[in-house]
Amino acid sequence: MSRSRVVVVGAGFAGFRAARTLSRTLRDEAEVVLLNPTDYFLYLPLLPQVAVGILEPRRVTVSLHDTLPRVRMVLGEARGVDLDERRVHYTDPEGTRGELAYDRLVLAVGSVNKLLPIPGVAEHAHGFRGIPEALYLRDHITRQVEMAATGTSAEVNTARRTFVVVGAGYTGTEVAAQGQLFTDDLARKQQAVGPRERPRWVLLDIADRVLPELDRRLSSTADRVLRRRGVDVRTKTSVKEATSDGVLLDDGEFIETRTVVWCVGVRPDPLVSEVGLAVERGLLLVDSKLTVPGHPEVFACGDAAAVPDLTRPGQYTPMTAQHAWRQGRVAGLNVAASLGHGEQRNYEHHDLGFAVDLGGLQAAANPLGRPLSGPLAGVMTHAYHLAAMPGNRVRVAADWMLDAVLPRQAVQLGLLSSWSVPLDTASPELARVPGTPDKEE
Known part of the structure; x- marks a missing residue:
């Protein structure tokens, strides 16, 4: 019998934690694939110290290969999700298109710079x-x-x-x-x-x-x-x-x-609104278990998801690293539970x-x-x-x-x-250089 495949899209706070939780929970009983444009997790809170020369860039970039040894890394940017065929379409750093079939999908694509209609x-x-x-x-x-x-x-x-x-x-x-x-x-x-x-x-x-x-x-x-x-x-x-x-x-x-x-804030990655699922202010609507309604095989967390805040009924959790990190763990545990490992749980967290x-x-x-x-x-x-x-x-x-x-x-x-490094970009983690594919195209 072939192993189930879990595809995690994005290696920010939520995606990284989800992939790590899945690899530790499922071990070799399922294949965990992480799709990300870079081979590192960026610890974003320390980025200002890189800009002023306190820290070198590699200090705030954590190797995915070293920290996620059981996870298969695929370098690429997600371009779309086929919910019917259960496939994620992506483009690798050299412009070659590919696709990943999945049994479970975790969307944790994060956020990009927030734009306002201000001339110039x-x-x-x-x-x-x-x-x-x-x-x-x-x-x-x-x-x-x-x-x-x-x-x-x-x-x-x-x-x-x-x-x-x-x-x-x-x-x-x-x-x-x-x-x-x-x-x-x-x-x-x-x-x-x-x-x-x-x-x-x-x-x-x-x-x-x-x-x-x-x-x-x-x-x-x-x-x-x-x-x-x-x-x-x-x-x-x-x-x-x-x-x-x-x-x-x-x-x-x-x-x-x-x-x-x-630095006016962030907005969800444009991929979120292109998936074809219900959104709230550009965020994928999910339930308290981080599952997309109508698609029990799809989970979303972090800055990609509108997660109900059980500590403040009627509101959604804010787009912070603290919530994304903890949502990633719950998403990983709930995906594992959907494959027969443990029980699903609700996401609930009080700010520390x-x-x-x-x-x-x-x-x-x-x-x-x-x-x-x-x-x-x-x-x-x-x-x-x-x-x-x-x-x-x-x-x-x-x-x-x-x-x-x-x-x-x-x-x-x-x-x-x-x-x-244009402001209007769906890929702030990548610099534009001649001869590389442009996601916006």
Whole structure:
């Protein structure tokens, strides 16, 4: 008798955890196949530290081959799902099309940059969802500070030293906080070759406070740290238009800049709405067991699914790594149960708290509802990330220790150009290079 095949699409927090749970539960009794564009799991919360040179890219990328030894890896991007034939169609990195038959399917394709109909944003802003974007931003920031130190136009130099982050959620707040420290250090090193003008970071959000999704005490802590560090925090403010010379705000002010980092949130991967199943705000509707109604062989979790929040009746779980990680485990257990191993269970999880790394020794956290700030929160935040990472812990800790005692290397490698990391992309984990297939096509 042939073994059943379980196909997991996506290796983010939900997909990785589902594949690992399945491999440990089913072992050799079923084939577990993981379809993903890259051969690594990205620990996204530490990506801002890659953009400012604290961590090297491989530190936040965990090898799927090393951590999922019983799982068959298939490199490729899913292009569609045939529910009747039970097949997933994909394209590999060289453009060859393929398909995977499945007995059970777990859709965990994650999310991409959220777009808004604002003129010029798609052309002049860059997102922050993958390694290519973080590497590009690191090079770009370094280049702007270096060019500003030797430029002949004071107006252009000021624009190069101005960095605008749109969106004051987790990612935007951390990018602005880490970025201000990074550029201050770069500017000090350039002081010998040009006049010292402190780089300016502007953090915008249409909400009335930074970190609007968190407790007000955490929000106040982050706001206080940012302003004390010199970040220009603008709440109740949004972008009306973006150009190659800067951004026009809705209050009429024009900020000259060469850098716009788009961190307004995420949207489900476009594949979700193309499957042909019921969706809610672009998310696949599932029941409390993470099963798609009418298709007991299909499961969905993480940022791909609208999961009922049993702790808040009538609502769906938010799109956070904390929920995705735990939903992945439940999805894996329920898929195994559908194949005769154990019993299915409902997904129910109470938030354990949040941590926001503000750079240096500063952080804001509320573990188990207890608000913390300052160095204590910083230690707790670093400890949390080390505990949560499924690999590379020693290497990450070593990079942190080296960063604490050695100066960062202020170099730009020039590996990625602006057009390689477009904001409007369904594949932020991949850089566009000549001769590679384009998923949007």
